Amino acid sequence: MEYYLGVLQTIGVHALLGLSAYLLLLTGQLSLAQVGFFAIGSYVAGMLTVMVGWHIAPALMAGAIAAGFFAFLVGFPALRVKGLMLVVATIAFSEIVRLFFFNLNWRVQVDGLEVGPDSTQGFREIRYFAANGWEQFHVVALIWSIVVLVMLLLWWLDRVRAGAVLRAVGEDELAAQSSGVNLTMVKVAAMTAGGIIAGIAGGLFAHSTTYVDHHTFSILLATFAVSYPILGGLRNVLGTLVAVIFIQGFIIEGLRFMGDYRNILFGLLIIAAMNFRPQGLVDGNFRSDLAKLLGLKPTGGGNDA
Amino acid sequence: MLRLNNLAKHFGGVRAVDGVQIEVNKGEVLGLIGPNGSGKSTIVNLICGVFPQTAGSIELDNIDLGIKPPHQRIDSGVSRTFQNIRLFDDLTVWQNLWVAWRDAPETEVSWLSNWFGSSGDRRVEIEKLLDFSGLGDRSNYKAKNLSFGEQRRLELARAMASKPKLIVLDEPAAGMNSEEVRDLKIRILTMKDLGMTVLLVEHVMELVMNVTDRIVVLNFGKKIAEGTPAEIQNNPLVQKAYFGFATNSDGSD
Numbered sequence: 001m002e003y004y005l006g007v008l009q010t011i012g013v014h015a016l017l018g019l020s021a022y023l024l025l026l027t028g029q030l031s032l033a034q035v036g037f038f039a040i041g042s043y044v045a046g047m048l049t050v051m052v053g054w055h056i057a058p059a060l061m062a063g064a065i066a067a068g069f070f071a072f073l074v075g076f077p078a079l080r081v082k083g084l085m086l087v088v089a090t091i092a093f094s095e096i097v098r099l100f101f102f103n104l105n106w107r108v109q110v111d112g113l114e115v116g117p118d119s120t121q122g123f124r125e126i127r128y129f130a131a132n133g134w135e136q137f138h139v140v141a142l143i144w145s146i147v148v149l150v151m152l153l154l155w156w157l158d159r160v161r162a163g164a165v166l167r168a169v170g171e172d173e174l175a176a177q178s179s180g181v182n183l184t185m186v187k188v189a190a191m192t193a194g195g196i197i198a199g200i201a202g203g204l205f206a207h208s209t210t211y212v213d214h215h216t217f218s219i220l221l222a223t224f225a226v227s228y229p230i231l232g233g234l235r236n237v238l239g240t241l242v243a244v245i246f247i248q249g250f251i252i253e254g255l256r257f258m259g260d261y262r263n264i265l266f267g268l269l270i271i272a273a274m275n276f277r278p279q280g281l282v283d284g285n286f287r288s289d290l291a292k293l294l295g296l297k298p299t300g301g302g303n304d305a
Numbered sequence: 306m307l308r309l310n311n312l313a314k315h316f317g318g319v320r321a322v323d324g325v326q327i328e329v330n331k332g333e334v335l336g337l338i339g340p341n342g343s344g345k346s347t348i349v350n351l352i353c354g355v356f357p358q359t360a361g362s363i364e365l366d367n368i369d370l371g372i373k374p375p376h377q378r379i380d381s382g383v384s385r386t387f388q389n390i391r392l393f394d395d396l397t398v399w400q401n402l403w404v405a406w407r408d409a410p411e412t413e414v415s416w417l418s419n420w421f422g423s424s425g426d427r428r429v430e431i432e433k434l435l436d437f438s439g440l441g442d443r444s445n446y447k448a449k450n451l452s453f454g455e456q457r458r459l460e461l462a463r464a465m466a467s468k469p470k471l472i473v474l475d476e477p478a479a480g481m482n483s484e485e486v487r488d489l490k491i492r493i494l495t496m497k498d499l500g501m502t503v504l505l506v507e508h509v510m511e512l513v514m515n516v517t518d519r520i521v522v523l524n525f526g527k528k529i530a531e532g533t534p535a536e537i538q539n540n541p542l543v544q545k546a547y548f549g550f551a552t553n554s555d556g557s558d
Contacts, residue, residue, distance in 0.1 A: 167396055178387075179384075
């Protein structure tokens with residue numbers, strides 16, 4: 001049981017990370033900075049509960065705001081670069097954040113114990129949940145309520161004008177500008193909101209694992225974050241969730257017996273998805289394809305028209 | 306209404322637009338013609354703020370537009386279509402207009418309802434515009450699934466969605482067959498009847514000669530003639546520069 005709850009925790013945190021990248025991809029920005037925002041959220045929220053003794057809720061919020069603030073700052077220079085150059089620039093940002101925490105040594109005495117980030121040793125004492133009598137089930141419930149909340153928000157966004165504007169920017173920046181869209185505002189707002197989501201994910205992650213260090217925030221995690229929405233497609237938020245469940249639940253956990261070979265499978269899967277489902281796993285024909293697969297009569301509801 | 310004062314744009318050593326003086330009066334359709342590379346598209350991009358001018362100024366209703374970026378030109382009341390259709394392909398026809406939509410200046414709309422209001426609020430008005438464009442039954446189609454003529458009409462509707470004072474049409478008839486050109490002709494004349502001001506940049510002479518009130522002719526970034534369609538047709542300078550070696554009245558380049 002504990003194992004399955006652990007998998008659910010991982011899927012929930014990765015879903016949030018994927019959704020933050022999804023929001024940016026809508027505006028056409030492929031960002032590997034999400035892991036940097038995730039790291040900021042982890043450390044800030046963790047330091048607040050451990051070193052200052054805050055309650056988890058304000059600590060998570062503060063982590064999210066701190067991550068959002070840095071995302072806002074990253075948003076402006078990010079406007080100047082596109083495509084591959086944006087990828088390189090955002091990798092640079094994530095590495096700066098990672099190396100900052102790699103070097104951060106800030107130990108304080110709390111209740112006779114020395115706690116806090118210990119540079120290369122990581123930040124080891126984030127035991128808020130255990131110390132306050134939370135069971136693992138409660139942690140999973142907290143993570144998933146936030147996942148559901150974020151998904152509902154993004155789903156709602158697609159039903160108001162702001163959502164159409166985000167997608168318009170992702171489709172054609174010049175046409176969007178010439179239709180009166182303020183590119184700077186839209187892209188920076190998306191970056192900030194994405195940073196906030198990644199920051200919450202970071203705070204939740206740090207508290208559910210009790211321990212973070214710089215290895216956690218590698219570029220590999222950033223690659224995972226963007227591969228979820230790419231694999232899941234940008235049609236709606238469900239695609240990202242399906243991709244997270246598929247990769248984390250099936251490839252990483254389900255095929256554990258294959259050892260490290262399953263990492264090769266992950267790479268092959270990305271290549272296969274690009275070739276066979278370039279629109280993502282959940283595209284316009286998903287419903288009718290699924291019906292066909294299950295031997296049901298196709299409803300034809302998936303037609304894009 | 307729109308005045309270009311000694312407008313110039315140099316790309317490195319190339320003088321794409323070289324001191325052009327043009328005035329578009331309110332309610333008229335002004336044609337802007339010239340051989341390929343004469344600076345027409347550069348002028349469109351300058352008016353719409355895609356890049357800043359090297360010298361001169363652009364005034365709309367006696368207000369200098371300076372070097373405002375494209376989205377602020379929409380606020381000032383200038384909108385455009387593109388030579389190569391640039392729609393939001395994966396959005397529906399309806400959403401394409403929704404993105405560009407501006408409520409009439411006299412209606413007070415809060416920032417919140419402008420961005421986060423649901424689709425219902427403006428549906429009636431946007432559907433009216435769709436009907437005008439002959440796209441009433443295409444509302445939920447994705448833009449990429451429309452036919453070529455429909456895409457052209459949608460782009461025109463999108464330019465009208467911001468309720469501009471001036472619409473700049475950059476070769477709207479490019480690639481159209483003669484039936485579609487006839488339809489476009491009627492559409493532009495209807496827009497004129499509704500009191501809109503149009504700057505029409507076009508190669509298709511059949512269209513330019515039939516819908517414009519006045520025509521400005523460019524060559525090598527300079528204005529070489531200005532007058533009514535009849536005057537332009539009989540101007541020897543124009544015939545030499547334009548009709549002499551570019552008699553593509555069917556719209557092909």
